[in-house]
Amino acid sequence: xxxxxxxxxxEEEVDARIRQLGEQISKDYAxxxxxxxxxxxxxxxxxxxxxxxITVPVFLDFMSxxxxxxxxxSSGVVKIVKDLDEPLQGKHVLLVEDIVDTGRTLDYxxxxxxxxxxxxxxxxxxxxxxxxxxxxxxxxxxGFPIPDEFVVGYGLDYAQKYRNLPYIGIVKV
Ligand code: 5GP
Numbered sequence: 660x661x662x663x664x665x666x667x668x669x670e671e672e673v674d675a676r677i678r679q680l681g682e683q684i685s686k687d688y689a690x691x692x693x694x695x696x697x698x699x700x701x702x703x704x705x706x707x708x709x710x711x712x713i714t715v716p717v718f719l720d721f722m723s724x725x726x727x728x729x730x731x732x733s734s735g736v737v738k739i740v741k742d743l744d745e746p747l748q749g750k751h752v753l754l755v756e757d758i759v760d761t762g763r764t765l766d767y768x769x770x771x772x773x774x775x776x777x778x779x780x781x782x783x784x785x786x787x788x789x790x791x792x793x794x795x796x797x798x799x800x801x802g803f804p805i806p807d808e809f810v811v812g813y814g815l816d817y818a819q820k821y822r823n824l825p826y827i828g829i830v831k832v
Pocket of ligand 1: 701733735756757758759760761762763764765808809810811815816817
């Protein structure tokens with residue numbers, strides 16, 4: 660069965676916003692190196708585009724996590740499927756995520772990065788669904804607040820499909 664995708668944020672809108680985020684982050688981190696952690700797979704497109712727009716030195720690392728439990732909503736009990744390559748001691752960590760929904764995954768991950776000795780940990784999310792928040796997680800940098808709709812594209816999937824869409828769309832089943 661094929662789904663209808665309604666455009667929520669066009670490719671031009673997303674690209675322009677990423678450019679702005681890159682400028683802001685470059686200013687805020689002036690004189691520092693950024694240890695940019697991309698949460699796979701969803702954040703991969705965003706993380707690459709964002710890194711290209713940052714003018715201070717960026718070191719890239721990747722982590723893949725899955726949430727325990729059967730429900731479609733994240734449980735907050737996070738299993739690390741692929742861990743980071745490097746220790747975080749003394750690093751300026753910028754966690755890059757596709758979307759903050761309940762906030763459970765990011766709450767866990769931000770605490771984990773701090774426990775591992777990062778100098779500071781900031782969060783940059785392309786999308787934010789504030790209406791869905793269960794745990795008080797606030798991104799330091801947010802691309803777009805969006806309504807409570809299931810979105811795809813720019814790395815986000817629906818049953819592993821649509822990650823390669825260059826825009827953000829709403830799935831109409
Ligand atoms: P949280 O722990 O904040 O509830 O979970 C965030 C994760 O849920 C995201 O990284 C993403 O994988 C998934 N997610 C939440 N909302 C959406 C959505 O609208 N579309 C897609 N494709 N994934 C979502």
